Amino acid sequence: MSDILQNIEKYGKKIFLYVKNDKIFSIPLKYVIGVFFLFMLTVLIGFHSITPADDQEQIVINVKPGMRTSQIAELLKDKNIIYHDVYFKILAQLKGLDKGMKVGEYVLHRGMSSTAVMDELIKGPQTVVIKVTVPEGYTVEQIADLLERKKITSKQDFLTLAKKYIPYEYMQNSDPNVKYKLEGYLFPDTYEFIEDTPAKKVIDAMTGEFDKKIDASLRERAKQMNLSMHELVVMASLVEAEAKFNEDRPLIAQVFFNRLKINMPLQSDTTIQYAMIERKENVSIKDTKIDSPYNTYIHYGLPPGAVDNPGIASVRAVLYPQMNDYLYFVADSEGHNHYSRTYQEHLINVNNIE
Known part of the structure; x- marks a missing residue:
């Protein structure tokens, strides 16, 4: 042991290997550290490459032209598809694949290993991604x-x-x-x-x-107004169905609040249309007598559920209505609403529009 210590002092930053014939071989310490580092790195990369996550959720990513490996790795990490972007970048470089990943849209999932992800990016997009826009005010059935x-x-x-x-x-x-x-x-x-x-x-x-969109601030506002999430959504769906222009939304929301306050039926044609098997643009007097819990001409208060899927503007309109004392409104041919405080005023508006 004393001989080894003496040799360490003599040769400085070197490690000695003793063989059977008592010859001493020395290796610079920096090489030993380098080899150890590479070994540990390989183990870590291997671990993160072969160990899948539990989540099998599919995720769509878009690799755009000109994206560098580091950007792709960051994108994958942001989507929680890979654990560490650094390991992915190093693995790509070690495999010589850092310049071979093809652009396009990919469908990946969080249960894939880094190696499997890289294989997909090398092969190129294999799945057609369908983009669909769901309009505001669409019902479940329309969607x-x-x-x-x-x-x-x-x-x-x-x-x-x-x-x-x-x-x-x-x-x-x-x-x-x-x-x-x-x-x-x-x-x-x-x-x-x-x-x-x-x-x-x-x-x-x-x-x-x-x-995600109905965030904490909007939910807190609903609480301040003593509105449950159900009431908020139902009211917003009515506003969505009745308003064509954004400026009408907060006005219509307040009209509905005014009617509820005095226990007046909401009398929303959209609830009649929702109850119909086959919808039509204009509701008749006969239609307002239809036997349905959604019929707000014969049932007081809100209908049992929403009548469509409202956008954020209608939700905000319910939470921040424009104060007024109107009880009636009617839309003209362009979709702009005309408001009135009494039924007599309302009839005048209706006749003028016709």
Whole structure:
């Protein structure tokens, strides 16, 4: 042991290897450290390359022209597809693949290893991504039709889930008369899916967007107004259906609040149209007598559920209505609404518009 210590002092920053014939071989310490570092790095890269996550959720990423490996790695990390962007970049360099990844849209998932992700990026896009825009005010049934036309998911599967599936507790509606429990909670936006996506995945994406867009500040505002999430969504759906222009939304919202305050029926034609098997543009006097819990001409208060899926502007209009004392409104041929305080004034507006 003393001989080894003496040799360490003599040769400085070197490590000695003793062999059987007592010859001493020395290796510079920096080389030993370098080899050790490479070994540990290889172990770490291997671990992160072969160890999959538990989540199998599909994620769409877009590799754009000119993107560097570091940018692709950061994108993958931001989407929680890979654990560490540094390992991915080093692995790409070690494999000589850092310049061979093809541009395009990819459908990946969080259960893939870094190596599997890289293999997909080398092969190039294999799956067609379908972009779909769900307009504000679309009903569950309209959305289901749209998704099936786009070959994204089954209409029947979508409708079946929309009747009973509750992804978030606050979306629960115990009213037995509600047509679709998720009506109002499918946030209208532009989405990207692949062909034959399971209906649950589509609904999770849309309700997840609702949960994100109706943020803490909006929920706090609803609490201040003593509005439950259900009441907020139903009111917003009525505003969405009745208003064509943004300036009308907060006015219409206040009209509905005014009617509720004096226990006056909401008398919204949109609730009649929602109750109809086949919708029509203009509601007749006979239609207002239709036997349905959604008929706000014969039933007081809010209908059992939303009548469409409102956008953020209608939600905000309910939370921040424009104060007025109107009780009636009627839209002209261009969609602009005319407001009145009494039924007599309302009839004059109706006659003038006609």
